[in-house]
Amino acid sequence: METMxxxxxxxxxxxxxxxxxxxxxxxxxxxxxxxxxxxxEVLSQIVYAPDTAAVHDVPIDCxxxxxVEEGISLEECNLMGTTAKNVILSSPDWFRSFHxxxxxxxxxxxxxxxxxxxxxxDYRKGVVVPAILTFGLLLAIDIIGFLAVVNAxxxxxxxxxxxxxxxxxxHLIMIAGLLAGFHSEPx
Amino acid sequence: xxxxxxxxxxxFMHWFMAxxxxxxxxxxxxxxxxxxxxxxxxxxxxxxxxxxxxxITIFFVLAILLYVRFKHRPAPITSPAMxxxxxxxxxxxxxxxxxxxxxxxLSGYLSSAYSGWxxxxxxxxxxxxxxxxxxxxNIFYSDVHLWTCWILLALVxxxxxxxxxxxxxxxxxxxxxxxx
Numbered sequence: 269m270e271t272m273x274x275x276x277x278x279x280x281x282x283x284x285x286x287x288x289x290x291x292x293x294x295x296x297x298x299x300x301x302x303x304x305x306x307x308x309e310v311l312s313q314i315v316y317a318p319d320t321a322a323v324h325d326v327p328i329d330c331x332x333x334x335x336v337e338e339g340i341s342l343e344e345c346n347l348m349g350t351t352a353k354n355v356i357l358s359s360p361d362w363f364r365s366f367h368x369x370x371x372x373x374x375x376x377x378x379x380x381x382x383x384x385x386x387x388x389x390d391y392r393k394g395v396v397v398p399a400i401l402t403f404g405l406l407l408a409i410d411i412i413g414f415l416a417v418v419n420a421x422x423x424x425x426x427x428x429x430x431x432x433x434x435x436x437x438x439h440l441i442m443i444a445g446l447l448a449g450f451h452s453e454p455x
Numbered sequence: 456x457x458x459x460x461x462x463x464x465x466x467f468m469h470w471f472m473a474x475x476x477x478x479x480x481x482x483x484x485x486x487x488x489x490x491x492x493x494x495x496x497x498x499x500x501x502x503x504x505x506x507x508x509x510x511i512t513i514f515f516v517l518a519i520l521l522y523v524r525f526k527h528r529p530a531p532i533t534s535p536a537m538x539x540x541x542x543x544x545x546x547x548x549x550x551x552x553x554x555x556x557x558x559x560x561l562s563g564y565l566s567s568a569y570s571g572w573x574x575x576x577x578x579x580x581x582x583x584x585x586x587x588x589x590x591x592x593n594i595f596y597s598d599v600h601l602w603t604c605w606i607l608l609a610l611v612x613x614x615x616x617x618x619x620x621x622x623x624x625x626x627x628x629x630x631x632x633x634x635x
Binding site for chain 2: 289290292297301303304305307315328330333338345348349351
């Protein structure tokens, strides 16, 4: 028996322009990854609270069976405390709450960009303005994060700056691609 | 009438799982570098609880996704761009992907159950503490969790590559999991 298809046919012939499909899939892939990165950053800043054990050099319980379970050496076990201490002590007072807020907003906008990407692949002309706004907000978050890290000292700069710059470039390219694609469309 | 694309619930769950799985990968690489837990060192408590909660949630979301997917099957792909070998690869990747997600979640839960640490589902419901502290079983399931998750990452990469290929071809395949 022949299958009746619903009123949402997906015919290759009805696909949107190539640039929208290309940009949409990039927005989805990068959006998912960025949401995970920003989400992890929120978690990281919450966990690395000031005045906690690592700052006071409290010895870590590096028991033999724990080391076997984790697959790490005694030196690595002790260095884990040093890493936490480095992050906490190298952060200026304002940095933690600022970065939690910025990364939380970044997580939400990154998730929105996934849906914008979906809308771009399933092209509708009305998606262009929300897409510019979303990619623009992501770029703004990158730039604000970049400026914050630049003023946060050398250890945090080494930790964050190159990644932040890379994300800025990605979002800049996506905005340029979106504008170029939109302007190439017939009126 | 049969939908060309996937059911709305299936679409929502697919994207929820995509974001959650990537978050679990990236956050787990970070959290395993946190100091080992003790009375004073509490850094791992929140990330591990969140990790377990998301893993358990993904397990059930995938079960619902599969139910919805089989109850509301989309129309078969008719695009000429989908060659028979691609079709076979897609089916193989999906089946192994689902099995691996289940295995990854289950092994993580079992590892936790034998670690002696309790799990509170979303900080609301204490899950039954049916396991017991057993170092060997904890390490065994931990290893299974580790390896199934690496395999999952490889399968997800194949899955994404296929999706990007079809998005560039603009053959309608990707829009099955996009069109609301």
